[in-house]
Amino acid sequence: MIVADPARLEGTLARLRDNGVALRERPADEVLGSLARLFDAFADHDSPAREALASVLPATTGFSAEMVREGLARGFDSWTGAALRELAAAEMGGTKGLASTRGFDVAAVVLAGAIPMPVLLSVAAPLLLRTPVLVKPSRHDPVSAGIVRDTLASIDTGLADCLESLRFEGELQGACLTALCGADAIEVNGSDATVATVRAQARDCTVIAHGHKLSVAALGPEAGADACERLALDIALWDQLGCLSPIAVYPVGTADPSEALAEALTRAEACWPRGRTPLASVAAAERELDQARMRGAKVLSGRTGSFNIVRELDAVPRLAPLHRFLRIHPVADADALLDALRPLQPHLACVALEGLGSSEPALATACAELGASRVCAPGEMQSPPLGWRRGGRGVLEPWVRP
Numbered sequence: 001m002i003v004a005d006p007a008r009l010e011g012t013l014a015r016l017r018d019n020g021v022a023l024r025e026r027p028a029d030e031v032l033g034s035l036a037r038l039f040d041a042f043a044d045h046d047s048p049a050r051e052a053l054a055s056v057l058p059a060t061t062g063f064s065a066e067m068v069r070e071g072l073a074r075g076f077d078s079w080t081g082a083a084l085r086e087l088a089a090a091e092m093g094g095t096k097g098l099a100s101t102r103g104f105d106v107a108a109v110v111l112a113g114a115i116p117m118p119v120l121l122s123v124a125a126p127l128l129l130r131t132p133v134l135v136k137p138s139r140h141d142p143v144s145a146g147i148v149r150d151t152l153a154s155i156d157t158g159l160a161d162c163l164e165s166l167r168f169e170g171e172l173q174g175a176c177l178t179a180l181c182g183a184d185a186i187e188v189n190g191s192d193a194t195v196a197t198v199r200a201q202a203r204d205c206t207v208i209a210h211g212h213k214l215s216v217a218a219l220g221p222e223a224g225a226d227a228c229e230r231l232a233l234d235i236a237l238w239d240q241l242g243c244l245s246p247i248a249v250y251p252v253g254t255a256d257p258s259e260a261l262a263e264a265l266t267r268a269e270a271c272w273p274r275g276r277t278p279l280a281s282v283a284a285a286e287r288e289l290d291q292a293r294m295r296g297a298k299v300l301s302g303r304t305g306s307f308n309i310v311r312e313l314d315a316v317p318r319l320a321p322l323h324r325f326l327r328i329h330p331v332a333d334a335d336a337l338l339d340a341l342r343p344l345q346p347h348l349a350c351v352a353l354e355g356l357g358s359s360e361p362a363l364a365t366a367c368a369e370l371g372a373s374r375v376c377a378p379g380e381m382q383s384p385p386l387g388w389r390r391g392g393r394g395v396l397e398p399w400v401r402p
Contacts, residue, residue, distance in 0.1 A: 005168065005175075005176070006175040006176055006178070006179040007179075008166065009134070009166060009168070009176060009179035009180055009182075010179045010182060012134055012164050012166060013106055013108070013134055013179070013180075013182050013183055015164075016106045016132035016133070016134055016162060016164060017105055017106040017132065019132055019161050019162050020105050020106055020130070020131065020132040020162060022158070023130045023131075023132060023158075023159070023162050024103075024130045026130065026158070027095075027099070028095045028096075028098035028099040028130070029095040029098075029099075031098075031127065031128065031130060031159065032084070032085065032088055032095055032098065032128060034152070034155050034156035034159050035081075035084060035124050035127060035128055035159075036080075036081030036082070036084050036085055037081060037155045037156075038081075038120075038124065038148075038151060038152050038155055039079055039080055039081045039083065039084045039120070039124070039386075040080055040081040041151050041155070042076045042079065042120060042151070043076050043077055043078070043079055043080045043081075045073065045077075048151070048154075049147060049148075049151040050072060050076070052147045052150075052151075053068070053072060053116055053144065053147055054068055054069050054072060056143050056147070057114075057116065057141070057143070057144070058275070060141065060142060060143050061114040061140060061141055061275070062114075062275045062276030062277075063114070063238065063239060063275040063276075064272060064273040064274065064275045066271065066272045066273060067236065067237065067238070067239065067272040067273065067274075067275060070237065070271075070272050071115070071237045071238050071382070072116070074237060074382050074383045075115070075116075075117040075382065075383060076117065076120075077383075078383065078385060078386070079117070079120070079386050083385070083386040083387075084124070084128075084386060086386075086387070087386050087387045087395060087396065088128065088396070090387060091387075091394045091395065091396045091397055092396055098128065098129070098130075101129060101400055102129075102400070102401045103126060103129030103130050103131035103399055103400065103401055104126070104129075104131045104183070104184040104185040104206070104399065104401050105131070105132075105184050106131065106132050106133075106134070106183050106184055107126045107131045107132070107133050107134070107183050107184065107185045107186065107187070107399070108133070108134045108135075108136070108180045108181075108183035108185075108186045108187070109122045109123065109126070109133055109134070109135045109136070109186070109187045109189075110136045110180070110186065110187065110188045110189060110190065110194075110198065111135060111136060111137050111138040111141070111145065111189055112138050112140075112189040112190035112191075112194070113138055113140055113141065113189070113241060113242065114138060114140035114141040114238070114241060115141070115238050115241070115242050116141065116144040116147075118189065119135075119137075119141070119144040119145050119148060120144075120148055121386075121395065122135070122187060122189070123135060123145065123148050123149075123163060125395050125396055125398075125399055126185075126187075126399045127159060127162060127163065128396060128399075129396065129399040129400065131185070131399060132162035132163070133162065133163050133164075134164050134165075134166065134180070134183065135163070135164065135165045135166070136165075136166065136167065136168065136180065137165055137167050138189075139167075142167055145165040146165050148163075149163050149164075149165055177197070177198070177201050178201060181198070181201050181202040181203075181204070181205055182205075183205055184205055184206065184401075185205055185206040185207075185208065185399070185401075186198060186202055186205055186206070186207055186208070187207075187208040187209075187210070187398075188207065188208070188209055188210070189210045190210075190211070190212075191211065191212050192211045192212050194211075195207075195209045195210075195211040206401075206402070208398045208399075210390065210391060211347075212243075212347050213243035213347050213348070213349035213391075214243065214247055214320065214344065214347050214348065214349060215243065215244050215245060215246050215247065215348070215349045215350035215351065215352075215374075215381060216246055216247065216248045216249070216250065216341070216344070216348075216350075216351055216352075217231055217234070217246045217248075217249045217250070217351065217352035217353070217354075217378055217381075218249070218250040218251075218252055218331075218337055218351065218352070218353050218354075218356065218363075219231075219249060219250070219251050219252065219254060219257060219354055219355050219378075220252045220253070220254060220353075220354065220355035220356035220357060220359075220360070221252075221253060221254040221355060221357075222354075222355035222356065222357050223254070223354045223355025224354070224355065227257075227354050227355065227378050228257055228260040228261045228263075228264045229264045229267070229379075230377070230378040230379025230380075231246065231249065231261065231264070231352070231378040231379070232261065232264035232265045232267070232268040233268060233379055233382075234246050234352065234378060234379060234380075234381040234382055235265065235268070235307075235324055235326060236265065236268040236269070236271075236272050236274070236324060237272070237382045238382070239274055239275055239277075239322070239323050239324060240322045240323060240324050240325070240326075241322055241323070242382065243349045243350075244349060244350050244374070244381045244382050244384065245322075245381070245382070246326070246350075246352065246381060247320040247322070247325075247326065247327065248317075248320075248326065248327045248328070248329055249261070249326060249327075249328050249329070250315070250328075250329050250330070250331050250337050250340060250341075251328065251329075251330050251331070252331055252332075252333065252334060252336075252337050252356060253331075253332055253333050254355070256298075256311060256328070256330070257328065258298060258300055258309050258311045258328050259300070261309055261326065261328070262300040262302075262307070262309055265302065265306070265307040265309070265324065265326075266302060266303075266306075266307075269302060269304075269306040269307065273306070274306045274307070274323065274324055277323045281321055281322060281323050282305075284319065284321040285308055285321040285323070285325050288308075288310070288318070288319055288321055288325070289301075289308060289310065292310040292312070295312075295313065296313060297310050297311055297312050297313055298310070298311035299311075302324075306324065307324040307325070307326070308321075308324070308325045308326070309326050309327075309328060310325075310326070310327050310328065311327075311328040311330075312327055312328060312329050312330075314329070315329040315330070315331055315336070315339075315340035316329075317343050317344060334356065334359050334362075334363055337363070338363075338366055338367075338370070341367065341370055342370065344370075345370045345371050346371070347371075348367075348370055348371045348372045349372065349373060349374060349390075349391075350372060350373070350374040350375070350376065350381050350384075351364075351367040351372045351374075351375050352375075352376055352377060352378045352379075352380070352381050353367070353375060353376075353377070354377055354378050371392070373388070373389055373390055373391055373392050374388060
């Protein structure tokens with residue numbers, strides 16, 4: 001990983017722009033074939049690519065080794081080369097559509113978080129449109145982008161020459177941000193504040209923004225006995241740090257699931273231990289627990305602090321300290337559930353539904369109308385299909401030049 005200054009960023013973008021001339025002359029089916037092999041490499045449990053991620057992510061991100069392996073399996077197993085071809089067919093009409101579609105001359109991608117699946121997708125999408133990519137890795141995961149590039153280099157050196165990963169110190173601002181915005185398009189992942197900063201600077205390039213998102217679950221009276229087990233998996237994976245990790249559960253006119261979830265999270269800890277937790281997150285959790293007790297809310301915690309559950313007395317949204325911190329918000333019925341979700345509308349990513357009987361299809365539609373781009377069953381939240389229309393947009397469509 002190279003630490004960049006503005007001059008290096010500008011030089012790298014210029015080199016990638018030059019390399020893009022040859023890339024755009026390559027047949028679209030050839031590029032798709034190489035990227036399909038890249039996806040197959042990460043979908044294979046025994047590949048050097050998967051093993052590299054499983055080996056280095058625990059030390060660099062703080063996740064436990066057991067959790068990393070489970071998370072990689074849940075995220076990558078269905079992201080095969082065949083799935084990539086299906087995505088290209090669905091959004092671009094296959095190789096014929098890719099061949100006739102113009103991407104950007106050069107792009108930049110600003111990554112966030114510590115989950116590797118979005119890294120692969122953020123790199124592959126512009127390359128499939130034959131757009132060279134400069135990646136700024138997340139400070140929480142400085143390694144995944146490099147592993148993706150090394151794996152691509154073992155498959156197709158020419159395509160790998162159209163991908164570079166450069167890290168720069170400090171916040172995304174100043175001369176480095178100005179240099180990065182020299183790309184024709186920039187994808188920015190991160191907080192709403194980060195997105196706003198990039199939009200303000202990127203006056204002459206297309207911005208593809210993925211701001212702050214969150215997910216929740218709702219359980220109805222007909223939820224199966226194993227629903228809490230499956231939700232515990234969704235909570236435990238990636239220590240609740242992804243946009244598809246549920247931060248709250250809404251029991252709809254049913255019994256309190258707090259005890260069952262506590263037992264399930266205890267079992268999850270035995271299988272996939274919680275990783276390193278920053279002191280600031282520990283302190284935030286303690287403050288929230290103290291305030292919950294003062295409100296008279298029910299609090300359940302793991303013996304070693306491995307999880308925290310707060311059963312609230314109302315459905316008012318509150319701070320989510322993450323790292324397996326869950327709030328239970330009881331609601332009387334489906335209408336009350338939708339009322340509770342409306343304040344989350346600008347940030348809603350996924351809603352898991354189970355046990356809501358004949359009203360479930362209508363609720364799924366209503367959740368989608370509120371902005372949830374993924375509605376699924378508990379246990380499936382962390383395994384979106386490759387073609388998931390994140391934020392309601394296609395994977396490849398934003399990379400088509402207007």
